[in-house]
Each structure stands twice: as C-alpha cells, then as structure tokens.
Amino acid sequence: MIKFDAAFNIAIDSAFSTGAEEIHFTESAGRILLNAVKSDIDMPPFDRSKVDGYACRQDDLGKALMIIEVIAAGKQPQMNIEQGTCSKIMTGAVLPPGSDYVFMFEESESAGENMVRYTGRAATCNIARRAEDVISGEAVIKPGCLIRPQEIAIMAMAGCTTIQAGKKVHAGIVSTGDELIEPDKKPSAAQIRNSNAWQLLSQIERAGAIGKYYGIAADNNESIKQLIETALSENDIVIITGGVSAGDFDLVPGALNDLGLRMQFDSVAVQPGKPMKLYTGNRKIVFGLPGNPIATFVLFEVMIRPLMAKMMGATFSLSDNLNLVLGNDYSRKGADTMAWIPVSVNRQGEAIPLNYHGSAHITSLHEATGLMSVPQGQSWIQKGETVSVRPI
Amino acid sequence: MIKFDAAFNIAIDSAFSTGAEEIHFTESAGRILLNAVKSDIDMPPFDRSKVDGYACRQDDLGKALMIIEVIAAGKQPQMNIEQGTCSKIMTGAVLPPGSDYVFMFEESESAGENMVRYTGRAATCNIARRAEDVISGEAVIKPGCLIRPQEIAIMAMAGCTTIQAGKKVHAGIVSTGDELIEPDKKPSAAQIRNSNAWQLLSQIERAGAIGKYYGIAADNNESIKQLIETALSENDIVIITGGVSAGDFDLVPGALNDLGLRMQFDSVAVQPGKPMKLYTGNRKIVFGLPGNPIATFVLFEVMIRPLMAKMMGATFSLSDNLNLVLGNDYSRKGADTMAWIPVSVNRQGEAIPLNYHGSAHITSLHEATGLMSVPQGQSWIQKGETVSVRPI
Numbered sequence: 001m002i003k004f005d006a007a008f009n010i011a012i013d014s015a016f017s018t019g020a021e022e023i024h025f026t027e028s029a030g031r032i033l034l035n036a037v038k039s040d041i042d043m044p045p046f047d048r049s050k051v052d053g054y055a056c057r058q059d060d061l062g063k064a065l066m067i068i069e070v071i072a073a074g075k076q077p078q079m080n081i082e083q084g085t086c087s088k089i090m091t092g093a094v095l096p097p098g099s100d101y102v103f104m105f106e107e108s109e110s111a112g113e114n115m116v117r118y119t120g121r122a123a124t125c126n127i128a129r130r131a132e133d134v135i136s137g138e139a140v141i142k143p144g145c146l147i148r149p150q151e152i153a154i155m156a157m158a159g160c161t162t163i164q165a166g167k168k169v170h171a172g173i174v175s176t177g178d179e180l181i182e183p184d185k186k187p188s189a190a191q192i193r194n195s196n197a198w199q200l201l202s203q204i205e206r207a208g209a210i211g212k213y214y215g216i217a218a219d220n221n222e223s224i225k226q227l228i229e230t231a232l233s234e235n236d237i238v239i240i241t242g243g244v245s246a247g248d249f250d251l252v253p254g255a256l257n258d259l260g261l262r263m264q265f266d267s268v269a270v271q272p273g274k275p276m277k278l279y280t281g282n283r284k285i286v287f288g289l290p291g292n293p294i295a296t297f298v299l300f301e302v303m304i305r306p307l308m309a310k311m312m313g314a315t316f317s318l319s320d321n322l323n324l325v326l327g328n329d330y331s332r333k334g335a336d337t338m339a340w341i342p343v344s345v346n347r348q349g350e351a352i353p354l355n356y357h358g359s360a361h362i363t364s365l366h367e368a369t370g371l372m373s374v375p376q377g378q379s380w381i382q383k384g385e386t387v388s389v390r391p392i
Numbered sequence: 393m394i395k396f397d398a399a400f401n402i403a404i405d406s407a408f409s410t411g412a413e414e415i416h417f418t419e420s421a422g423r424i425l426l427n428a429v430k431s432d433i434d435m436p437p438f439d440r441s442k443v444d445g446y447a448c449r450q451d452d453l454g455k456a457l458m459i460i461e462v463i464a465a466g467k468q469p470q471m472n473i474e475q476g477t478c479s480k481i482m483t484g485a486v487l488p489p490g491s492d493y494v495f496m497f498e499e500s501e502s503a504g505e506n507m508v509r510y511t512g513r514a515a516t517c518n519i520a521r522r523a524e525d526v527i528s529g530e531a532v533i534k535p536g537c538l539i540r541p542q543e544i545a546i547m548a549m550a551g552c553t554t555i556q557a558g559k560k561v562h563a564g565i566v567s568t569g570d571e572l573i574e575p576d577k578k579p580s581a582a583q584i585r586n587s588n589a590w591q592l593l594s595q596i597e598r599a600g601a602i603g604k605y606y607g608i609a610a611d612n613n614e615s616i617k618q619l620i621e622t623a624l625s626e627n628d629i630v631i632i633t634g635g636v637s638a639g640d641f642d643l644v645p646g647a648l649n650d651l652g653l654r655m656q657f658d659s660v661a662v663q664p665g666k667p668m669k670l671y672t673g674n675r676k677i678v679f680g681l682p683g684n685p686i687a688t689f690v691l692f693e694v695m696i697r698p699l700m701a702k703m704m705g706a707t708f709s710l711s712d713n714l715n716l717v718l719g720n721d722y723s724r725k726g727a728d729t730m731a732w733i734p735v736s737v738n739r740q741g742e743a744i745p746l747n748y749h750g751s752a753h754i755t756s757l758h759e760a761t762g763l764m765s766v767p768q769g770q771s772w773i774q775k776g777e778t779v780s781v782r783p784i
Contacts, residue, residue: 025575025590026590026593026594029594029597029598040578041578041579043754043755044584045579045581045583045584046581046582072570072611073569073570073571073582073611074569074570074571074572074582074583074611075570075571075582076581076582091682091683092569092571092584092634092683093571093582094581094582133753133754133755134755140755140758141755141758142758145758148594148598148784149591149592149594149595149598149689150591150685150689150754150757150758150760150784151758152587152590152591152594153587153588153590153591153685153689153754153757154587154754154755154757154758155575155590156575156585156586156587156590156591157575157584157585157587157685157754159575159576159577159578159585160575161575161576177465177466177484178464178465178466178467179465179466179467179484179485180466183417183547183548183549183551183552183553184551184553185551186432186433186551187433187437189437189438189468189486190438190465190466190467190468190485190486191437191466192436192437192484192549193548193549193551194548195544195545195546195548195549196545198417198418198544198545198547198548199541199542199544199545199548200541201418202418202421202540202541202544203541205421206421206541219464219465219466242484290483291483291484293542293545293549297541297542297545320737321741322714322716322737322741323716323717323740323741323742324714324715324741325715333515333516345712345714348715349713349714349715349716349778349780350715361525362435362525362542362545362546362549363435363525363526363532363533363546365542365545365546366532366533366534366537366542366543366546368542386741388741391783392540392542
C-alpha cells in the first residue's frame with residue numbers, strides 16, 4: 001500500500017499528450033489552450049472616452065465651451081479641440097486631438113445655445129489611453145490554461161479566431177460484477193443497479209473528455225478480458241469498476257497482465273478507495289476502482305480528472321483545494337489512510353462534514369459541495385481549524 | 393439609481409417558469425431537477441458484506457471454522473451459518489443467514505484443509521445493513537437541485553431513468569455600437585472587435601441555457617428595433633450589450649418602450665455595470681448591459697445566471713459566495729456603489745485582488761478565479777479580513 005500523494009504522482013507521471021487540434025474559438029470553452037494567444041492590436045486601440053460627455057482641455061474646466069462636433073463611437077473625429085471649445089463624445093469613441101479631459105453629461109449644464117459648462121469637481125479625466133491594457137504583439141492568454149468565457153472574450157478582442165487545443169482524452173468504462181443490473185431493470189434479491197458507469201460518464205464529460213461505456217462484464221476471465229481489450233483499443237484511459245479487491249471472483253488483474261500492462265500500484269492509503277489499482281503500458285492507462293460509487297466518484301475527481309487535464313495540456317496546478325474553516329468537530333476511527341470526506345458549506349462559509357455510512361452511501365454526495373482532505377495520521381480536527389476542501 | 397441587492401431582487405422576482413420536460417437521466421447533467429427522486433428499493437437492498445472475507449458468528453471469532461460455501465456477489469447464499477462454520481464471501485454479496493460478522497482475508501490464516509481462523513482484533517462487523525442508507529419509497533434527491541454526476545448515480549440506483557427537468561431558458565444576444573466589428577476582421581482606426589457576444593454565448597451555455605446571437609445592430613432606431621423584436625419573439629431573455637448609457641446614440645430604451653416593455657430599473661449602484669437596465673413585459677425579460685466586456689461578464693454571473701436558474705426551477709440559494717481570507721490590502725477611490733473585484737486565490741487559499749484598469753481591461757479576468765464582493769460604503773479592506781467571493 002502506498003501513500004495517496006505517491007499514488008497521485010505516479011498517476012500524473014503516467015500522462016502522455018493526446019496531441020493538438022485546431023478549433024474555432026467559439027467552440028473552445030472547457031478545452032485546454034495549447035498556444036499563447038497574442039494580440040494583433042493595442043488595447044485600447046486608441047485614446048478613447050470612458051463615458052458619454054464632452055471632450056475638452058482640462059484648463060477649460062468650468063468655462064462656457066462651444067460644442068464643435070459630435071463624435072460617435074466608431075467614427076474618427078474631424079475637428080481639433082482649441083481653447084474654449086469641446087466635442088460631444090460617446091462612450092468608446094476616439095478622443096479628439098487637442099483634448100485631454102472628458103466630463104460627463106451628468107456633471108454639465110447648458111451655457112447658452114450650443115454651449116456647455118462643466119459643473120463637477122475635477123477628478124479623473126475619463127480617458128482610457130491607447131495600449132494601457134495590452135501592447136500589440138503581447139501575449140494575452142498563457143498556454144496550458146482552461147478556456148472559460150472570459151478567455152473567449154480575450155480571443156475575440158485579440159482577433160485570434162482559431163486556436164490549438166489539446167485533443168480530448170478518450171476514456172472507456174468497463175463495469176464488473178455479477179450482482180449488477182442496469183438502472184432500467186428491477187433488482188432481484190441479490191442484485192444492485194449499476195450506478196458507477198453512468199456517474200463516470202457524466203464526470204468524464206464534465207472533465208472535457210469523451211467517455212464510452214462498454215457494459216457489464218460477466219464474472220469470468222474471458223468476458224472481462226474481451227471487454228477490456230476492446231476498450232483499450234479504442235481509448236487512452238480505461239476505467240474498470242468493481243473486481244479489484246482480493247476476492248476469488250476478482251479477475252481483472254490477471255486479465256490486465258495478460259494484455260501486457262504493468263501494475264504501478266495495487267493499493268493506496270486513501271479512504272474511500274483503498275483497493276484502487278493503476279496499470280500502464282503501450283500508451284494506455286488503466287484504473288481499477290472499487291465497485292462502490294462514492295469511492296469511484298472521489299478517485300475520479302482527485303486523481304483521474306487531474307491526469308486527464310495534464311494529458312490535454314494543462315499546466316495549472318492539478319491538486320488545488322480551497323482553505324475553509326471547519327464548522328463542526330470532525331473525528332474518525334483509525335487514521336492509517338488519508339481520507340476524502342464529503343462536506344457541505346454553510347451560510348457562514350464553513351465546511352460541514354456530512355454523516356455517511358461508508359462508501360456505498362451515495363446519497364451523502366447529494367448534499368456535498370466539496371471533499372475535505374484529512375491527512376494520514378490525523379483522526380480529529382477541531383471546529384474552527386482551517387481545512388482543505390476540493391470543490392465538487 | 394438603486395442598490396445592487398434591490399436590483400438583484402427585482403431581477404429574480406421577474407422570473408417566470410420555462411416549464412418542465414421529461415428527459416432521460418443520462419442526459420440530465422447540468423439541468424435543474426423538478427421532481428423528487430424516490431427510491432423503489434431499500435439501499436442497501438439486503439444485508440451485505442463490505443469486504444472480501446469470511447461470514448461467521450461473532451462468538452466464533454478466533455476459532456477454527458469450516459468453510460461451507462463460497463458466496464459470490466449477485467448470488468443467493470444456499471447455506472446457514474451454524475456454530476463452527478463460515479462462508480467465504482465477496483464484497484457486495486448477500487450475508488448468509490445465521491452470520492453476524494465478516495472478517496477480512498487479510499486478517500485470517502488457514503486452520504487446516506478447508507478451515508480458516510480469524511487473527512485480527514474484533515472491531516467492526518463489516519456488514520452494511522439492509523436499508524441503512526435509504527428506505528424504499530424515501531426521497532433521495534430533492535427537487536430544485538442542479539443535477540451533477542453524483543445525482544446521476546443516485547437516479548441510477550433508485551431506478552429513476554426518466555426525470556422532469558426545467559426546460560432550458562432561451563437567451564438572445566443583440567450587440568449595439570457602430571464601433572464594433574466581428575473578431576475575424578481587423579479593426580480600422582476607430583473600431584474595436586466585438587467580444588461581448590461571444591463571451592455571453594459561452595456564459596449562457598455554461599449556465600445550462602441556450603444562447604443565440606443576433607449580430608451587431610447599426611446605430612439607428614430602425615435597425616436596433618428590428619433586431620430586438622426578432623430576438624424577443626424567439627427567446628425568454630434578451631441581452632443587449634452597448635447602447636445603454638446616456639449618449640445621443642443610445643437608442644435602445646426607446647426601442648424597448650416602443651415594443652411595450654416596462655423599465656424596472658435603469659441604473660444600479662454596482663461597479664462595474666452602473667448603467668445596467670432591466671425591462672420586462674409579456675413574459676419577456678430584457679437586460680441592457682454596458683458595452684464593456686468585464687461589466688457584461690460580471691453582471692451575467694451575479695444576476696442573469698441566478699435568474700436563469702430560478703426560471704428553470706432552481707430552489708437553491710442563488711447568491712452564495714465563499715468566505716475567503718484576503719491576502720493583500722484592498723482599497724478603492726469612492727464607495728458610492730458596491731463592487732465586484734476580480735481576484736485570484738493563492739496557494740494559502742487567500743483571495744488576491746487583481747490589478748485592473750477599469751471595465752474594458754478584460755485580460756484581468758484571465759487571472760481571476762473569483763469575484764470579491766465589496767459592500768457599498770466600504771472603500772478599504774485590510775489583509776487578513778474575511779471577504780465574500782463568487783467563484784467564476
């Protein structure tokens with residue numbers, strides 16, 4: 001059994017790049033950007049007014065000024081601002097030459113026909129200077145980041161309409177266990193419904209990857225081996241749920257060995273999910289996860305999802321948690337593993353550990369908005385202490 | 393000008409339901425659940441073993457026990473456990489009658505042919521009792537929640553393969569401003585590229601709604617009115633960017649009045665986004681947002697996204713922030729509005745306010761992972777104080 005951090009590092013180190021593909025920026029949300037985005041223009045591209053108002057000389061503030069032009073956004077000013085004159089100007093319009101101040105409509109009064117006077121107290125000039133945000137040629141988005149709506153806006157401003165993104169990881173799911181039936185069937189006395197595969201498909205999609213479910217393998221070596229073989233041939237990562245403990249009916253490890261994959265670890269000091277296994281070989285990665293849905297959920301979020309991000313080109317930190325204040329005392333029996341404990345966050349922003357009966361108690365994840373990381377060796381955390389929480 | 397909280401409440405109160413539609417649970421991620429999900433079975437559905445091991449009588453722990461059966465998951469036990477006997481049992485398998493304890497393989501030794509003895513110290517019985525998590529008929533997911541991977545797992549376990557979800561909100565986007573050109577064009581001297589529409593489309597999709605972009609309206613009343621009219625006829629919400637300040641070329645309010653919508657507010661004490669406007673009427677909601685991309689981004693996240701969630705049936709809190717410790721001193725000039733300030737989170741979990749030049753400085757959002765809420769009237773927050781942050 002190895003420590004969780006060691007297992008995490010082995011998993012992350014097993015990453016290989018899925019390669020790059022060119023996509024349109026409007027289709028890029030949720031993807032990992034591989035190229036630096038550079039701006040082909042200054043931002044702002046010209047000295048511009050931040051407000052609707054009158055552009056004038058600062059020295060003329062308070063004097064009656066003649067309005068010599070109306071400058072709409074998108075139009076070039078035609079007139080220079082001389083002493084005693086101003087131009088009416090709209091938000092985002094080009095500042096007229098000779099002016100160094102814009103005062104707002106709301107702080108002006110009429111001073112006769114076609115004349116206006118500033119009535120406020122001079123504060124800021126309301127001008128955004130050319131290139132004050134970005135100089136042409138400057139990188140405005142770093143490679144390796146997750147593309148969110150704001151990155152799409154920056155790409156649009158920079159004129160970067162096609163980008164390089166990491167190709168989506170393909171992940172196959174194989175369920176094992178003779179006790180499993182699919183959700184649309186009613187279980188008989190010894191059966192339970194398969195929830196893991198459907199949960200994993202949803203987690204894989206949320207991680208920006210492509211999932212495919214290969215069904216429930218019967219508990220015999222030939223059936224398991226065949227399903228895993230098919231899944232391996234079509235995917236970068238294969239996730240097998242169930243069949244990874246020490247029981248007689250746990251045929252997965254043998255099947256993986258037969259397929260030429262090498263075991264990297266077969267047990268991790270983590271709760272839930274201790275019997276987790278990792279096999280690698282021939283640019284394939286196989287996770288063996290326990291059959292219970294909380295363990296599967298947690299191990300995907302804290303290990304497989306970061307691995308997928310790295311394979312698609314992410315250079316950001318893959319294990320960041322939030323620091324929150326613990327709202328209730330927490331204790332557990334034994335501390336020979338680290339633990340991921342479902343927590344909710346109360347109105348005071350404190351993490352509240354949720355009561356759960358063990359790793360099959362999936363309804364406890366319904367209330368959860370985070371997973372609290374409890375270090376190996378620690379069995380007690382006092383209310384008010386700072387704890388480390390992974391949002392889910 | 394009204395306070396932000398008042399504007400937020402008016403916006404949320406303008407919500408109308410988009411109605412329900414029946415969808416398959418595997419297609420439900422990111423949607424709002426409208427029906428309570430009830431389990432048609434107990435969970436666990438039978439007393440079951442949590443581990444791979446031997447099921448026996450607790451009184452027999454430490455004695456040599458004869459192995460009388462091997463119980464695989466998915467199979468009914470055929471034998472009763474009598475004194476001096478045990479059955480080998482797999483994780484998830486049905487507990488045999490007569491037994492009240494399961495000890496793990498790892499804590500056992502052979503005690504002769506087909507005989508085994510427990511070598512550990514009695515602790516937990518490793519049995520999950522029937523219905524200890526959920527009783528048949530019990531609601532396992534509350535209506536009004538966001539469906540995440542863990543809710544999909546619960547639906548699968550409960551046999552709930554079709555659900556009622558809130559119909560997706562349809563939101564149209566109309567850009568205004570003669571200075572705008574689309575991102576694939578190179579701007580001339582007085583132009584800038586349109587970033588707002590593409591950012592909004594991505595935000596709308598992330599919010600679980602359906603966005604449609606209607607292009608850039610020319611700055612004349614007829615063009616604006618026509619585009620808005622088309623967008624209104626096809627959507628629940630229309631978001632107009634630009635054209636909402638007090639300038640001569642700001643024709644939107646007139647167009648909306650002509651279309652029979654009533655103004656709810658026309659200015660909000662919030663930075664960025666003060667000239668924000670809301671119009672409602674005839675089961676239509678129109679937001680007029682300033683033309684700058686940070687204001688648009690922020691106002692969508694903190695007001696329009698919660699409104700959309702409510703329209704689709706959300707009953708969870710629509711304005712929850714995280715409480716984080718401020719990592720640097722923060723100050724601002726003036727405090728006559730509340731403010732949403734882009735922040736990143738450092739390795740210590742502290743919020744770090746990002747330097748930004750105002751509401752067109754979109755690259756500052758690239759570094760941001762949250763928006764810090766600064767109350768109206770407050771111009772200074774000291775390092776170490778707790779601040780309220782909306783994740784973005």
